[in-house]
Amino acid sequence: MIQNIFDSHAHYDDRKFDGDREELLLSLRDSGVRLLTNIGSNLQSSARSVELSRRYDFIYAAVGVHPHDAIDVPEDYLEQLEQMAKEQKVVAIGEIGLDYYYDFSPREMQKIVFEQQLRLAKKLGLPVVIHSRDAAADTMELLKKRRPKGIVHCFSGSTETAKEVLKLGMYIGFTGVVTFKNARKTLEVVEMVPLDRMLVETDCPYMAPEPFRGKRCDSAMLQKTIEKIAEIKGISPQEVADITNRNACRAYEIG
Numbered sequence: 591m592i593q594n595i596f597d598s599h600a601h602y603d604d605r606k607f608d609g610d611r612e613e614l615l616l617s618l619r620d621s622g623v624r625l626l627t628n629i630g631s632n633l634q635s636s637a638r639s640v641e642l643s644r645r646y647d648f649i650y651a652a653v654g655v656h657p658h659d660a661i662d663v664p665e666d667y668l669e670q671l672e673q674m675a676k677e678q679k680v681v682a683i684g685e686i687g688l689d690y691y692y693d694f695s696p697r698e699m700q701k702i703v704f705e706q707q708l709r710l711a712k713k714l715g716l717p718v719v720i721h722s723r724d725a726a727a728d729t730m731e732l733l734k735k736r737r738p739k740g741i742v743h744c745f746s747g748s749t750e751t752a753k754e755v756l757k758l759g760m761y762i763g764f765t766g767v768v769t770f771k772n773a774r775k776t777l778e779v780v781e782m783v784p785l786d787r788m789l790v791e792t793d794c795p796y797m798a799p800e801p802f803r804g805k806r807c808d809s810a811m812l813q814k815t816i817e818k819i820a821e822i823k824g825i826s827p828q829e830v831a832d833i834t835n836r837n838a839c840r841a842y843e844i845g
């Protein structure tokens with residue numbers, strides 16, 4: 591079994607884990623998972639992320655407002671995020687970004703909330719966790735303008751976009767999508783991205799890798815994602831776990 595795994599992007603605050611959260615989290619060490627970052631998607635889930643990081647020594651937290659939730663942020667949301675970010679185990683602002691696939695929030699509003707949080711991260715000296723779906727051009731424009739450090743998670747863009755992300759000094763996160771049959775474009779990106787700039791993540795409860803596709807995902811399933819990346823890169827799965835663990839610690843500035 592692969593050991594020393596760092597799940598760089600998880601949502602254990604999600605209500606899909608309400609029935610067995612404690613038991614599941616405590617079992618992860620037996621599945622080779624050493625560390626994880628729980629990612630906020632709005633103020634409530636950010637607060638729950640912080641709570642998880644307080645309760646479990648192997649969990650870090652990110653706080654931020656996802657583009658889906660940009661539509662109803664309270665006026666003082668930046669102050670609230672800043673307050674939460676003072677917690678010792680908050681390692682990033684995220685997830686933040688643009689989602690033009692679902693368009694749950696008007697695009698203009700998504701852009702405003704995204705840029706405000708990029709500026710907050712700069713002010714606090716924290717890395718960011720970026721969500722971008724069908725919005726590569728606008729995402730890259732804002733990243734080039736604000737030049738944050740951090741991670742573009744669940745990367746779904748082209749190799750060209752990935753090269754631009756790397757040029758900005760950022761890391762790229764890969765999910766169980768790499769195991770999907772129709773993942774040709776993502777596999778090309780895995781091939782291109784240097785080992786020292788990639789992270790592995792579940793984005794759980796979503797994005798379960800094959801053969802669990804469609805089921806509730808958890809960090810134990812990263813074994814499958816790592817095996818696939820190892821196959822593409824031509825190194826051992828354990829090396830992939832060790833390298834991506836180191837990268838995640840660097841990206842989140844841990845230790």
Ligand code: NI
Nearest residue numbers: 599629685793
């Ligand atoms: Ni996510």
